[in-house]
Structure formats: C-alpha cells, structure tokens
Amino acid sequence: MFIEVESLSKRFDNQSVLDEISFSVKRGECLGIIGPNGSGKSTLLKLLSGVDRATAGRIELNGKRIELYTRKELAKWLAVLQQESLPPIGFTVREVIEMGRFPFQNWLGEEKTEIEPLIDSIIEKMGLSELSDRLLESLSGGERQRVALGKTMAQQPKLLMLDEPTTYLDIGHQVLLMDRIREWQQEDDLTVIAVLHDLNIAALYCNRLLLLHNGRVVAAGAPKHIIRADLIQHIYGTTPIVMEHPVFGVPQIILQGESIAQRTLSMKSGKEGISRKRRNGYVHQ
Numbered sequence: 001m002f003i004e005v006e007s008l009s010k011r012f013d014n015q016s017v018l019d020e021i022s023f024s025v026k027r028g029e030c031l032g033i034i035g036p037n038g039s040g041k042s043t044l045l046k047l048l049s050g051v052d053r054a055t056a057g058r059i060e061l062n063g064k065r066i067e068l069y070t071r072k073e074l075a076k077w078l079a080v081l082q083q084e085s086l087p088p089i090g091f092t093v094r095e096v097i098e099m100g101r102f103p104f105q106n107w108l109g110e111e112k113t114e115i116e117p118l119i120d121s122i123i124e125k126m127g128l129s130e131l132s133d134r135l136l137e138s139l140s141g142g143e144r145q146r147v148a149l150g151k152t153m154a155q156q157p158k159l160l161m162l163d164e165p166t167t168y169l170d171i172g173h174q175v176l177l178m179d180r181i182r183e184w185q186q187e188d189d190l191t192v193i194a195v196l197h198d199l200n201i202a203a204l205y206c207n208r209l210l211l212l213h214n215g216r217v218v219a220a221g222a223p224k225h226i227i228r229a230d231l232i233q234h235i236y237g238t239t240p241i242v243m244e245h246p247v248f249g250v251p252q253i254i255l256q257g258e259s260i261a262q263r264t265l266s267m268k269s270g271k272e273g274i275s276r277k278r279r280n281g282y283v284h285q
C-alpha cells in the first residue's frame with residue numbers, strides 16, 4: 001500500500017477530534033474525504049501532510065513512517081494545493097510556479113537540471129501563457145487557483161493533497177481544475193487525497209470515498225456505496241434525491257428543501273391536504 005493509516009487519533013485540549021481512524025490508499029488512486037462541518041477532514045489532511053502530529057496511531061508513506069521523513073524529503077514527495085499558501089504580493093505568475101522547485105534547489109537556489117522546459121509546459125497546460133508576466137495579486141480567484149495548481153505541478157509530487165479545491169470556483173472552472181488533476185493522476189500515476197464538500201464532484205472524480213462524522217470513519221468505499229440517501233440523511237441531516245449519472249453511472253445528488261420534501265411526502269401519503277393553488281404557488285416561487 002502507498003499510504004497506510006492505522007488507529008490515528010488527534011486530541012486538542014482533551015477534546016477528541018479524530019478517533020481511531022484506519023484506512024489505506026493505493027498508488028494512483030484518488031481518495032475523497034467527505035463529511036459534515038467539523039467532522040475532522042482538515043485535521044486529518046494536516047496529519048497526512050506532516051503539518052501536524054497525531055496524538056496516537058501511525059501513518060506510513062510508501063512503507064516509511066511519516067515522522068522519519070525530513071521536511072525537505074516530504075516536500076519532494078507530497079504537495080498540498082492551497083490558495084492561501086501563495087505569496088502575498090510582488091511575484092509574477094511564472095515566478096510563483098518556479099517556487100514549486102524550492103525543495104529541489106540547493107541553498108543558492110540552483111538546481112542540477114534545467115527547469116525552464118518544465119515551467120513552460122506547465123504554463124501552457126494550465127492555460128496561463130497570456131498571464132505569465134502578470135503579478136499574482138492582479139489575478140481573479142479562478143486564475144490564482146490555476147497558478148496554485150501549476151506551482152504544485154512544478155513540485156512533481158507523487159502524492160497530491162487538496163483541501164476543498166473547488167471553493168470559489170464557478171462550475172466551468174471546477175470541472176476544468178478537477179479534469180486537469182485527473183489527467184495528471186492518470187499520466188503520472190499520481191495519488192490524490194482530496195477533502196471535498198461537493199458530493200457530486202466527489203462521486204465523479206474519486207475512486208473511493210471516506211465518510212467522516214464526529215472524528216470517526218462511518219463508511220468507506222466506492223461512491224455508489226457511500227452516496228446513498230439513507231446514509232447522507234443520517235450523517236448530514238438532510239434527505240437528498242440520489243440518481244445515477246446518465247453518462248458515467250456514478251451517484252449524483254439533488255438537494256431538496258426539508259419543508260418541501262416533507263410536504264411532498266405528506267401529499268403523497270394523503271395525510272395533509274394542500275390546495276392545488278397553494279401547491280402551484282410553491283412551485284413557481
């Protein structure tokens with residue numbers, strides 16, 4: 001196994017945030033971590049990326065315990081995609097992407113191999129050619145996210161971690177970003193671990209999902225075993241309609257307001273009479 005996690009626990013001030021988490025990830029797989037607010041997703045990602053230490057338990061990356069890697073070794077191995085980690089002001093798009101090479105440079109900022117062709121190809125792949133000399137602070141949120149992904153690509157990691165990568169992106173850019181990551185995953189056998197709030201994106205792009213609730217794994221498996229109306233209702237407290245994607249066959253959810261869902265159910269069972277007029281009013285509001 002590429003990543004092995006066993007009985008991982010994390011406490012903050014005597015409060016348990018992660019409790020006996022165990023799972024494994026194969027090389028080249030995309031694992032989605034899902035769960036309600038406060039369920040422990042970001043905390044788990046921080047432990048997996050070596051940013052924070054577990055209170056108990058074990059994480060192995062490629063057969064070696066994570067705490068035995070030096071910071072520089074880890075940076076050559078794994079990258080975390082975060083917009084917030086971009087430098088604040090004064091750097092061009094090209095310079096920021098080049099920063100992804102820091103772990104491979106000596107103290108003079110030199111590297112053994114020529115990096116220009118790599119940086120050029122990333123700029124082209126991410127559609128950033130027109131923007132390469134622009135200052136980062138002059139870009140939109142979607143453009144900055146593309147630069148952030150370009151910087152992680154320059155790092156050439158074997159493991160990519162994403163913390164809610166599609167937040168702030170419109171639907172076109174969400175799909176573009178996830179498609180780029182999938183291409184990269186397939187071309188380079190990249191392993192991806194992604195914290196995702198959007199269950200439809202998670203079902204479309206992840207091979208397996210890990211569902212967290214109150215710091216525990218409640219379910220793990222292929223999207224069709226996890227994105228189920230009963231399980232989602234139990235964990236998220238809302239009852240979506242779950243349908244099969246007409247092209248890819250994976251589950252996709254349609255949200256419905258709880259009050260409307262209740263009324264529809266009541267109407268079907270004939271327990272509550274709503275006049276046709278009021279019902280129509282509901283639909284058109």
Ligand SMILES: Nc1ncnc2c1ncn2[C@@H]1O[C@H](COP(=O)(O)OP(=O)(O)OP(=O)(O)O)[C@@H](O)[C@H]1O
Binds near residue numbers: 013017035038039041
């Ligand atoms: N440094 C910290 N000190 C104390 N408590 C913390 C700390 N970091 C996280 N927590 C708590 O741990 C719990 C899980 O937080 P975490 O950010 O991992 O959840 P999450 O699933 O990523 O949530 P969200 O979906 O809202 O981003 C929360 O109750 C949070 O307040």
